[in-house]
Amino acid sequence: MATASSSAVGKVSREEFRRQKDLDAARKAGNAPAEVDEDGNAINPHIPQFMAQAPWYMNTGVPSLKHQKGKEYNADPSKLKEQVSRGIKIYAATRYRKGACTNCGAMTHKAIDCLERPRKKGAKWTNQDIAPDELLAGQKASDWDSKRDRWDGYDPAEHKKVVEEHQALELARQKMREEQLDKSTDLKEVKKVARAGKMAKRKTAEEDEFGSSDESDDEDEDKYADAADQAGQKMDTKTRMTVRNLRIREDTAKYLMNLDTESAYYDPKTRSMREAPRVDIAPEDAKFAGDNFYRASAGATEVQKLQLFAWQSEQRGNDVHINANPTQGELLHQEFLKKKEKLKETSKVGILERYGGEEHLERVPLELLSGQTENYVEYSRTGVITKGQERAKAKSKYDEDVYLGNHTSVWGSWYNTTTMTWGYSCCHSTIKGSYCTVYNYSE
Template sequence: MATASVAFKSREDHGKRIELDEARKAGLAPAEVDEDGNEINPHIPQFMSSAPWYLNAERPTLKHQRKWKTDPDYTKSWYDRGAKTFQADKYRKGACENCGAMTHDKKACVERPRKLRAKWTSKNIAPDEKIETMELDYDGKRDRWNGFDASSYKHVIRRYEAREEARNNYLKEQELKKFENDDSLKVDEAKVDESKQMDFAKVKKRVRTTGGGSTGTVRNLRIREDTAKYLLNLDANSAHYDPKTRSMREDPLPDMDPNEKFYGGDNQNRVSGQALDFKQLNIHAWEAFEKGHDIHMQAAPSQAELLYKSFKINKEKSKSQTKDIAMEKYGNAVTDEEVLPRELLLSQSEKEVEYDRAGRIIKGQETALPTSKYEEDVHVNNHTSVWGSWWKDHRWGYKCCQQRVRNSYCTGAAGIEAAEAASDLMKGY
């Protein structure tokens, strides 16, 4: 069927037209406008949106899909629903006995039946309805919303908005009270809450068309300000990056300082945390299956995990039994002999100390240096220096008297003179 768009188009123009249609369907480009200025839904097929050739339409339109041939006898009427005219002060003859209106009788009255009707009390007389005589067509007779005033629904919207606002205020007050009473919820101001960083990767689509598009958001895989992992090291021989799975298992910067490194490869996560436990669980399932146990990690994961837990418990029990047997046979040197001070045991401690980059202590107390088990600065046999404070001719001695015999009595200056005389005598020989 020939259409209005019969002009010749090149391959480039045809490709651009297809790209524009795809962008309109995705909501990234504004919708096309017809002759009357109305937007055309981009999801409508071309055979419906293209007008026939005999209409001489210069641009796509949906006018041919409507009743574009006007009927002179066609009338569209709109009446005032619920409109009132005159309201009397007392009951009138021939009016409704229930409410007192002249436009209907007791049988057609829609008000609640009164205990004392208006005919006998002449009070609270209802106003007369506005009666209109009009010729409605087929659609007009069956129009449920003919005469409906949309502004009459505003009070319902206001009521729901007020209730929602009061509910939000109440929830905020409860959260503030809970935060003030619970000290465990207090966090450091320097730390950023992770929940506040969840909106970092939202990209909103600004174009909203008749076709709908996506009014939500698109979540990316990383923060846009961060450098992509494949740009950390542009060397061709560096870590391999798989663009299909967006993975880089090796470390792209292996020579970089670990304290300043932000990304160390995907294998860093594969060998830490729960991933390592899951790997050990798989290895245990394979080894147990090779030894004849009916166990399969994918078919019965709960059974495999339970057996692995029982295996670890039995392994710990066997280790403790082996340790007890060895201690019973050879004894325990720690309990039998004198216990050394805690600071002398391999110079280790369980005290946690946190340092900054400059080496200053941020948290904890600095570990004390281990002391010697020998007494310090103790002088025996009238010496004023310790043994080993003097060295000459590959022999140790006391500095105060220059004697080379350990535990000898100090002779003071006389010993120094005797040592010098002995050395001069040895030189003469």
Template sequence: MSFTPNLPVSYLIRSATQDDGNTRKSREEWKKLKELEEARKQGNVPAQTDEQGRDINPHIPQYIAQAPWYFGSATATLQHQREQEEKIKEYHKIDTWYQKGIISEKPKKFRKGACENCGSMTHKKKDCVERPRKIGAKFSKKDLAPDEVIIPPPLESDYDGKRDRWNGYDPSEYATVVKEFSKIEEVKKLIKAQKLESELTQINGTNEEEINDDKNAKETIINAVTLIADEIDEDLEDEDKYADSFDMPGTKHDSKQRITVRNLRIREDTAKYLYNLDLNSAFYDPKTRSMRANPFADAKSNPNELKYAGDNFIRYTGDTPNIAKQQLFAWEAIDKGIDVNQQSEPTKLELLYREFKEKREELKGDLRNTLYDKYGRQEDFEAPPVQLLLAQNESYIEYSRTGQVVKGQERAKLKSKYEEDVYIQNHTSVWGSFWYQQCWGYKCCNSFVKQSYCMGEKGLQLFKERLENEADENQTQNEFENRTSKRIKIT
């Protein structure tokens, strides 16, 4: 990269008149500049420097290194690529401090040009942030507000300085917090020492009057800081007492940091949705984290023997169904005029429900006995054992290779889920058992009207007459067509 000054036209004209037009470079001078540029790129010649003595990279393109004509640079420079000083904005840095709050005491008189609402000189009535008074400070001249701090310009600040919430904070204010906590620690030590001494007196059986004389000095200190001692959190003492012996699955305890983190569930347990990964298994609702159905329903196992049998099984085990039955009994009792409530009178409801069940069993027993006396013995109503139902019998059935019954009882026909062999309106056949000319009907009476009353033999006779009439009509029509066709041929 070779530098050529890019000067204004007026300057070139002026210099040409002064130097008699000898400002142009010759061919040899351009050739030397080109060789110098190649040598700088190869590193054989030191790099060109700017006005501040810094090296200029020879590989920078010329359109970047060349200054514009209005910049007015006669030497090689990169100053036009840097941020200009007149355009650099000054910001409030994060380490700068500015005053906050009020700068004066409350004024005693209303001043001219102050806020008509509160009486402060640093803002007007439309910018006042106080509650609008019924009678403004201009007229009441009471409770005048002090002046606030106005931050001098420039108001601009960088990103961190604008969001620095600790700007203006005095670190010495934290000393009061340290003092308060140190006093609390001293009081805690004194209370612990007092408890230890009281325990020793109970064990050793020493005279309490002698010990009370030694405690007079400590009691004066304790009484001086009782207000601070009341602020001690009792929960912290409970955590210190029980945290060392606290060992439970699903919790994380660190004795050094004195923290216990309770997880939502024990991580060693299997999640609900991982018991059965079949797509047709029980539905898991991720929003409520509930699985109401049993995920092991296909296994047909006893739910009481499973680790998890669904939320509904857990929800309706134990006394839950009994409570629901009692609540239903209470509602029915209220409808019949008995005043009882499960929440306010649970004992009364329990006694009434027990009495109701006993009477119901007695009535069932009496009804059963009357049925036995009227229709037979109790043994006749009981079913035989399961072993006898599935035992061998004397019925002999012989099948062929294709599965057809050769000897014995024929296989029963499979029935669909719809009702079969249901005869209505005195019909002996079902609808759809008869078909004629794209119409369905009943075969027993040849009727094409659905849900019509069966006409029996009369309906069959009417249908035969209809067929005969249709045959006669077809014969006459054919004769007529034959005659017409002969006449057409003759003509």
């Protein structure tokens, strides 16, 4: 093996290397004394070289195994009671000093360790608002962990304040819980009310000869107990607290209204059934017509229109949000609808003034709607109109069926696929202003 001292030697000669090997072999065989470290302790010659040789940053130049041992721990408990003063300002300079923090101007730290916010221009260049120096406690330990110990100098007695705060909160919660329980429904109070009602009833009416007093007490107690136990609520007699259920248990569940497997789909995760479970019942008469029916009923459509208006307004650059400010969104939507209706009415009046036809928009009197006419109409066996109600062909603003230049067809009635041009079908001419020389091209 190579001894620990060989780490301090650089490049050795061949003879020196052979002599060192022979010495290591003699030490392993016990013929030579073992190597001794700086404290006089013998070094085991069988320790491998990679363990006995110290790295370059811990090499002391003498044989030693201290680099394999950890640092000695100071078990003295007196250091835990040392109080460190933190956050104390001792001196504030008026001008920047060389070597101080370039950001705040304090001499006790550098700019990389400064806890103040980065200034636009540091104290080094402005010479203004120089921060005072902090009181630095003498730290004996200079290693990495000791420098960053967050609990160094912590007083365990401070934790008592946290415990007292939690105890005060717990007492306040307990007192509030007791007050709520006192205000809640109590079975004893129910029985007292039942007895008081029974006594008042006895004074005004005769006692029923077939009913005993015990049965009357039980009936009154059941009556008041039923009043306390309403539908959709669960009364716990031990804690005297009322728990609201997700739904009223007397109502039929959605998935039990129609047991057909081909009926509306029920999603158990979201507890939703979008379609109606019974399609043979009108939605107005059914107990449950599907979630989509409720979404399209009442004011749900108005909310959707309001949400769409808010989105479109936001895209145009307006600050509208129905969740953040619903009143503003509702007012803007109503104002928008009024302007839209006014613009629609103005556009309608302008179109009627230009093209006419206002008489066709007037409603026909009721006596004329059910009266007889002389229009000829044919009906089929099923009652469908087959003839007599053909829709008139709409005409454009241009002249139709006008033949110019001795043509018997209009321009555009024929298309030449070779030259990709339009023409007349009578003479196959592709010149619009040409004169037709053929009366009938097909003959």
